[in-house]
Amino acid sequence: MNEQRYTDTEIEALVVQECKLKGYSQKTIDTYLHHIKKFASSGKTPRDFLLGLIAKDNSDETVRSAGFAIKFYLNTIKKDSSEIQDILNSLPNFKREKKLPVILSKEEIEMLVSATKNINHRLIIQIGYSAGLRVSEIINLKWQDIDFDRNLIHLKRAKGKKDRIVMLSLKVKDALMNLTPKKEGYVFLTNRDGKYTQRTLQKIIENVATKVGIRKSITPHTLRHSFATHLLENGTDIRYIRDLLGHSDISTTLIYTKVSNKNIRNIKSPLDD
Secondary structure, X not given: OOHHHOOHHHHHHHHHHHHHHOOOXXXXXXXXXXXXXXXXXXXXXXXXXXXXXXHOOOOHHHHHHHHHHHHHHHHHHHOOOHHHHHHHHHOOOOOOOOOOOOOOOHXXXXXXXXXXXXXXXXXXXXXHHHHOOOHHHHHOOEHHHEEOOOOEEEEOOOHHHOOEEEEOOHHHHHHHHOOOOOOOOEOOEOOOOOEOOHHHHHHHHHHXXXXXXXXOOOOHHHHHHHHHXXXXXXXXXXXXXXXXXXXXXXXXXXXXHOOOOOOHHHOOOHHHO
């Protein structure tokens, strides 16, 4: 099978259909299409295209995403070609960067909350930290997902299409109760009654961090990382933390043992002997 039989529009449609059949998120679909379009128009072999990305100092994560996108593309368009299978076999396994997450202290979290005057924005920061929510989960949170009687949040069809239950902070609960009398639809809406975007939430965090003088490179996901780390430091079992975060594999959750100061702070530096 040869991809020249397909127009760019047909290729895009095939990729989108295959992604949806596999249950991929819209974010993954958009990422794959971005890389696939660039690869398809480059005229390069997969190896040369990826080496070009590396030569241009793209991050390891960008190269990794592009590699998976190209593999997906070739499997979708030319999966019956022995030539393509040889190319796929020649591509390396793309390992994820093993960077440690940035963690905010409890004092820094409080600084962010105190300095945020917009009620919606303040609640977004509070609920992201207090329940360890992903950005997409904050954006798509609906009033019907919040159980005010039991102080729980029921996240439906979260990452991996899995439901999970997380706690509802009493501070967040009180603020939510007073947010609006009409508790229908999405919890967080812009001034134009539209959904927030991931980029908007990123700017909210960046702006308030700059305002209070936090120099760490933080994102909305930093709130989730801080949630998990602080629970671990407070003695919460790592298995409960895994369930609260919705991780399929506990090895993903174990990263927080590397940034927790629970044990490190008990070790005396040789300089202080």
